[in-house]
Amino acid sequence: MEDPLVWRAGDGPAGEWLERVLDLLAGPQPDGYLVRGDIRWPDHPYGRWTHRGLDVSGLAEVLAAEGVDGLCALTHDGDAPDTGRVAIEPLVWQDRGPQADPVPFAEATPLGTSAGRVRLSAEVRSLADLGAWLGQLSPLLTDALPDPGWSAAPLDVPLAAAFLHRRDGILVSVHSLESRQRQGAGAGRQMLLRSDATRLPGHARLLGGDAVVQTRPVRTVADLASWLNGLAEAWQVRPLMRPGAWAGAAPLPPLSRAQVWSIEDGAPVLMVHRKGPRTMMVRGPAAELARWAAPLLEPVVHEDVPVSAHRLRLARWLRQIEGAVFRGPAAWTVPHVAAPLESAELAAWLHTHCPDGRMGVGGIADGTAELLGAHTSRGAGLTITGRRVA
Known part of the structure; x- marks a missing residue:
């Protein structure tokens, strides 16, 4: 199975898949599960509750009766930094519009708080916390993700991390803990890693550095060079050549900040914020950082x-x-x-x-x-x- 959180007809009984996945993601649910369906225009454009209080076996029977041939477990941010939500949805979802037949099944969600054996979100106060949390995601992946043994030194800014499973892959989102506590699931993210169940163990290793997960104020080109070489050290790649004294002393625009904005299938996207409406985005493979990030050390680029x-x-x-x-x-x-x-x-x-x-x-x-x-x-x-x- 390419993705343990996806079931297709032919993968075995759907009930067994539901039992395993909901044990991992949702945990015991004394109040059972809610099924939403019967999406039709114009009477029920968002669907309605079709079943309530089902246990897992009852949920499997309902889905079998609907003839569902593919299921996907989607996970979402919870209201607090250490919580998450899960929903079982059709693997293929299309907005069929007002002229189509009613959609019988839209999603199944637990009526209680999701609290499975795998933590979907966590507070992160050190890289060691992040590595340990990533390691416990292994049952959701095709291969184990061992704890990388990262530094236990406290991060300057505590973080909140979340595992977000989608139909087309996996997102690991990183927020500042303060923003998640203050704004809940609507908090603006600090960094996002995009991968899939097969490649996440390799891609997750790119998160193992302070420079990767923390925003860094940068006042000069030399500050930017120091940050970039922090990334090179974390990714174990060739460092950038340091700028000369004149170039290194060149000031950056006021209030500039540097961060890894995202890592897309192993390719980091670096962002340099600046005062005003424009930011600068630079992208390339992590292994070739010294090549594609070098223009950032030229003062004229800023x-x-x-x-x-x-x-x-x-x-x-x-x-x-x-x-x-x-x-x-x-x-x-x-x-x-x-x-x-x-x-x-x-x-x-x-x-x-x-x-x-x-x-x-x-x-x-x-x-x-x-x-x-x-x-x-x-x-x-x-x-x-x-x-x-x-």
Whole structure:
């Protein structure tokens, strides 16, 4: 079975799968389970309770009677940092619309608090806490996830972590503990790891560093270099070359902060917050951090330029960005402009068509750089994409 939290017809009796999964995720439920179904337009667009108080065997009988051929256990954040919720839903879910036949089964949920043998959420006050919590997720995965033995030193900012199972994979969300306590399940997340039941044991190892799970204030390029090399140490990859004294002392925009925003199938997305509306996102494989994150140590990458500046100044800034990101000339793509432009041509185009805004680098990934902040004469924002000239 590729995912222990998914059942398909042919995998064996659905009742046995329900018994095992609900023991792991929901635990004893004296009040039983609630089934919601009979979704129909316009009478019951959100469904209604069709059964209440079922035990697991009764739930299996109801689902068998409905002819369900695939089930998925979905997990969600709970109201508190150390709680979670579980729902059993059809593996394939489609919004059939008002013209379709009624949907007989939408979800089954426990009437009590979910408290299975596997903790879906946990308070995390050290990397050791995080590693131990990840290890106890092993029954939900295809392979065991051993406790990695991370540091027990207290984190600067305590965290709350949650295991979120979806039809298309697994999310491990990390919030600050304070935000989860204050805002509940609606708290803005600190970091998100996206994986699946087969690869999570390998991907989870990327969480084992303070620099990975904590936001770091950065005032200079040297601060940013120190943070990036903290990531390199956690991921056991080649460190970045430290910037020279002049470049390292270059200030970053006020109130800049650096964090790992997400890890998508083993590829980290780094974010540098800055004062104002724009942040910078940089993405690449963890093993090649020293290659794709190196442009962050070039001071010009953190600078803005007024789009209303003289075209010669714009062209000079664009050439500096090309040198920092691509180590050579780039071809710039502008929406609704037929052919790519070189830096001088782009500067002339911006000088003519964009009277407003401050332009800066918004993203670097997959061999491209995005410039944000330019506005056309009609006030529309532009995303300009650069690629290295072969």
